[in-house]
Amino acid sequence: MNMLELYRSHPDIIWENTKTGSPATAKHLAECMKRMEDFCCFSDFGDRQIDNFKPLDIKLWLKSLEQRGLCGASQNRYLAAVSRVFNYAIEYELMDKRSPVLKSHWRKPSAPRPLSYTPERVNQLIRFFRLSDAPWLADMAVLSVNTGMRLGEILMLDKGEAEVKTDEDGDRFIWLPETKNGDPRKVYLNQDAEAAVEALAAIKGYYSHRKFYDTWTEARRMVCGGDKNAVFHTFRHTAATKMANDLGINTELIGKVLGHRCSDTTAKYIKLNEKTQKDVARLMAG
Secondary structure (H helix, E strand, C coil), rough: CCCCHHHCCHHHHHCCCCCCCCCCHHHHHHHHHHHHHHHHHHHCCCCCCCHHHHHHHHHHHHHHHCCCCHHHHHHHHHHHHHHHHHHHHHHHCCCCCCCCCCHHHCCCCCCCCCCCCCCHHHHHHHHHHHCCCCHHHHHHHHHHHHHHCCHHHHHHHHHHCCCEEEECCCCEEEEEEECCCCCCCCEEHHHHHHHHHHHHHHCCCCCCCCHHHHHHHHHHHHHHHHHHCCCCCCHHHHHHHHHHCCCCCHHHHHHHHHHCCCHHHHHCCCCCCCCHHHHHHHHCCC
């Protein structure tokens, strides 16, 4: 049995709650399946027989996640999903009692990602992308920093899984039928975001996984001083921080714009600057 056949056979059993025996939530199951798809797309892992993996294979795969900008905690979540598949194979005697996912592979928590980019850094990155072999990355960055859209949500446009619509007032928005938490969402566009969407639509089929990460690796070195925590997702944090500091929007509303179900998640995205904190202090005096 190869890896694809294995993890697709009984995902409900593989990722059930080991403490209670209850089924995994739909969200957790979907996340684990996506991580396994990623694992199987690396090298020939999907077609490889389950008893033909070595510790070095896991090491090389994790290295690729690191090069893509995933922090230690994110790598551990991927590793946890893969570990459950191997443990399932061992428990039900589908392979020898040996797992290549060793404890030594677990990543130590890394320094937290930068909560947001400065306006200067955003402009530097966009300029860098415009002149790179992946100029469409500049439009993706503009779209994310103006709307707070996730990378996966932006790519839904290229895949035809999302569409641009116009409401009764003539305002343009992106309709996302399903987001990360399973909810649909409207993402309204300002002038810059709409221009970015039009630019991306003009080159449909533009996205290249390899070019994306190769270009980001170079931007991280040339623009961000080699900071491994500089990733595309930080544009989303930057949008949330701008909403809070420059526009004075409250956390609950920011969460709705970003598509969060929980305000605690939104709070982690926002970095209040000193000016905003001083403004709050002055307002409290009244």
